[in-house]
Amino acid sequence: MTRIPHETSGEPNPLLALSLDQLKRRTSMKWRTYPEDVLPLWVAEMDVPLAEPVVRAVTDALRRGDTGYPAGTAYAEALAAFAAKRWGWDGLAVERTAVVPDVMLGVVEMLKLVTGHGDPVVVNPPVYPPFYRFVAHLDRQVVEAPLGADGRIDLGVLEETFQRVAGGGRRAAYLLCSPHNPTGTVHTAEELSAVAALAERYGVRVVADEIHAPLVLGGAEFVPYLSVPGAECGLSLMSASKAWNLAGLKAALALAGPGAAADFGRLPEEVGHGPSHIGVIAHTAALLDGTAWLDALLTGLDENRRLLTGLLAEQLPAVRHRPGEATYLAWLDCRALGLGDDPAETFLHRGRVALTSGIPFGTGGAGHARLNLATSPELIREGVRRMAAALEED
DSSP, X not given: OOOOOOOOOOXXXXXXXXXHHHHTTOOSHHHHSSOTTSEEOOSSOOSSOOOHHHHHHHHHHHHTTOOSOOOSSXXXXXXXXHHHHHHOOOOOOGGGEEEESSHHHHHHHHXXXXXXXXXXXXXXXXXXXXXXXXXXHTTOEEEEOOOOTTXXXXXXXXXXXXXXXXGGGOOOXXXXXXXXXXXXXXXXXXXXXXXXXXXXXXXXXXXXXXXXXXXXXXXXXXXXXXXXXXXXXXXXXXXXXHHHTOTTSOOEEEEEOGGGHHHHTTSOGGGGGSSOHHHHHHHHHHHHHOHHHHHHHHHHHHHHHHHHHHHHHHHOTXXXXXXXXXXXXXXXXXXXGTOOSOHHHHHHHHHOEEOEESGGGOTTOTTEEEEEOOSOHHHHHHHHHHHHHHTSOO
C-alpha cells in the first residue's frame, strides 16, 4: 500500500503562531517550573496552538456535556486509518487494541503482562528517563544495552544482553523506543526485523514505545514494530499526544501482535477506566482530521532543525549535534565545552535557558543536553544566544 509520510498541507506553520508573551500565560510544566526570566527549551511540550479539528471536537463534546467514561473503538479505528495511509500498514487490528491512560502507564501494564517481580527489562541508553523510573517502580530490573557510537541499536550488544538476561528460560522484556528519544533515530525495517529475530531466539518479549511515530521527517520512514516479520508476539504503545501536543488530554492505545492476543485477555478491566473520554475524543479527531496541521508542523520542524544546525556551527562550534530523523528533540553533545557531566546546569544558571540534563538518560548521557525544537525560530535563536553567553568569561 502506498504510504504518505509527509505532504505539503498549505496550512500555516503552527510554530510561528504564538508570541513569547502568549506562551508565558500557559500554566503547564514547561512554563511554570522555572522562574520567569528562564527561557524553557526542555520538556516535551510544543509551543503551538492546537489543531482546529481537535479544538472543535473537544468544544463540541463540552457543549453537549459529553464528559463521561470512554467507550467504543473510534480511537483505534482512527489510528488504523492513519497507519494505513501514513505508514502503509494495514495490520493494525482494532480487535487487538486497548485504550490505556497514556503511553508510559500503558508500558507498565504491558510489562505486568509479560514479566514478574525482579525480572529484567532491557533498554537502549541514552534513552527517555521515565523508562528507568517506571520500570524500577514496577519492581523490575533495568538492564542497559547501549546504543552504538552511531546512535543506532547495536545488535551485537543487544544479542549478548538478551542471552545473558534470558538464559535458562528466565522471563525478560525489551522496552524499545521507536523512534528513539533523545537521538531522533528512526529504526529501519531491517533493524527491527533483526530485533524481532533476536527476541524470538531468546524468548524476550518486546514492548515498543512508538509515541513519536507521527513525527518522522521527510526522507525517513517510520516502520511499526508489529509490522515486521517475527514480531507477532510483540506489544506496542501509540498515542497522538506528542505529535498534536495533547499530553494534558490523557489517552493512548496498546496494540498486540497476533501472537500476543491472549495477553490482552489478562489485561485488567479497570485499566480502561484511566483514559479521559475527552482525551479519546481529542486524539481521535487529531488522527482523522489533523493531518494537514501535522504536515505544516513537520515542515516547521524541518526548518528549525536546519536553523539549529547553523546556529550551533556559528556560535557553539564545539557542540556536536547529529540532526535526528524524528521527534522535535535535539541531542547535544557538549563534552568538548568542559562543563562536566551536566552542561544543562551551566546553561540554566549562567545563561538562563533550560535544557534537559543528559544524565537521567543513562549510559551515554553525561556531558549531553536535550533541546526542544518545537518552538518559534525566534526562541531557538535566543536559546542558542543564551547558551553561548553562558560560556563567556565573567
